[in-house]
Amino acid sequence: MKIILTGSLGNISRPLTKELVQKGHAVTVISSKPERQQDIEALGAIAAIGVLQDTVFLTSAFSGADVVYCMIPPANATEPDRIAYYREIATNYAQAIQQAGVKRAIYLSSFGADLDKGTGIILGAHHAEMILNQLQDTVITHIRPTYFYNNLFMYVGMIKRLGRIAVNYGGDDKIPMVSPIDIAAAIAGEIEKPAAANQVRYVSSGEYTGNEIAGMLGAAIGKPDLKWQVITDQEMQQGLEANGLPAKLAAGYTEMFASLRNGLLSGDFHQHAPALGKVKLPDFVPAFAVLFNQN
Template sequence: MKIIVTGSLGNISKPLAAELVQQGHAVTVISSKAEKQPEIEALGATAAIGSVEDVDFLTAAFTGADAVYVMVPPSFTAMDSRAYHQQIGRNYAQSIQQSGVQRVVQLSSWGAHRSEGTGGILGTHDVEEILGKVPGIALTHLRPTSFYSNMFSFIGMIKARGIIGVNYDGNTRVAFVHTRDIASAAADELTTPATPGRHVRYAASDERTANEVAQVLGAAIGQPDLQWVGLTNEQMQENLVRHGLPAARATEIVDIYASIGNGTLGEDYEQHKPRLGQVKLEDFAKEFAAAFKAAL
């Protein structure tokens, strides 16, 4: 198969491209950075250098493909992240339709079924809706749960205050996922025929309470008494802004975590649980411990 992967050599796209190449597929990786071309080619893939904000470039890259994996790259300059997601979603929709590609896998998120109350995930909901209007395609919304890698943001607080503080309490049970398990799920979807229409697949690696997270991470870093402390939304907002996050972006994050705590983010996941992936919390804890040791 000829498969197009967006997302350059990111934490999902790189292992995804590598897995697809190993399976014998002809893979093209889209990147906005020409300096990534040698590394892309070292994987055995073809590099297509251009921007996801360029519809003509995307259309040319998608033309002739059997399947495409689309994701919205993070933007550190967009003033309105939801509007940014909507624009990239429209670019993808136009390019998919103009190129004639029939199989599409979109990197979405759990909570994307909701049109309100999920903060920074609302833009991803909008992309689902935009792509869902493209006629005739077999579209999978791949919805990963909370990324293990988000836990790296706890390192500074642990070093400074000896706690993990987030605006949901320690008894909250959360589904977590490793990017390698997301990549495996994406590879499976891209290479499996699907009927036209919209399909949803969740990706998760483990389900643990927040208190268990603190226990496992604490043991890995030599702090067995590490505690998970539930913060108020206001405390969470203040902490994020104090550490340099713009207020609007901080509010998006606060709303995401609040929706985990009140159960709305995971309500659809609970009805459509996937088979859990291979990377468990204890496995990720080794990565966390290495990052914790390396951090100043």
């Protein structure tokens, strides 16, 4: 099959590219960075260099594809309106898919995308799903992963400054988590599986409490007493703003994490819980320790 992948060579797209190429598919990887071209070609894929804001480029890249995999890259760190950003890129994807006549697409969404309020920046994924669902002649599979292990990297600096993880979720509450490797495997499986109608697939690798996470990370970085402290939403908002986030964006993150704490974010996930992936949190912890010790 001719398969188009977005996401450059990120944590999901790199292993996904490798797997699909090894299986004999003709893979094109879209990247906004020309310097990625050599690495993409080294994996046996074709590089298409351009930006997701350019629908003419996207339509050309999607032309003739059997399947396209669409993900929305992180917005600029100072972009306060993540919902508008998601809607813009999703609209561009939908336009390119329609104009190129693509019949099958995979969208990297998020758990919580079933909800139209109360989930902060995850609302962007909800709007993106709604936009893509409007396509009449394309079958869409929405991949909804849970909390990425890699998100824990954001706490390296906090642990060094404060000696603890202090956020408005976690503690004794279980957090459904996932490895990008398991997400890539799920996407590869969906690409090769016939689908007659739009569908949703959740992907997760395991569930851990904040305290369990702190214990594993602390043991790996030589801080066996590392604690996970649950702070208030107000304290979370103030802390994010103090670190330079615009108030609107800080509010989006605060609400998203609050919805994880109160169970709103993972409600539909738990009703449709998938078989768990192979990569567990202890498999990720050494990578966290390496990054912690490098900085």
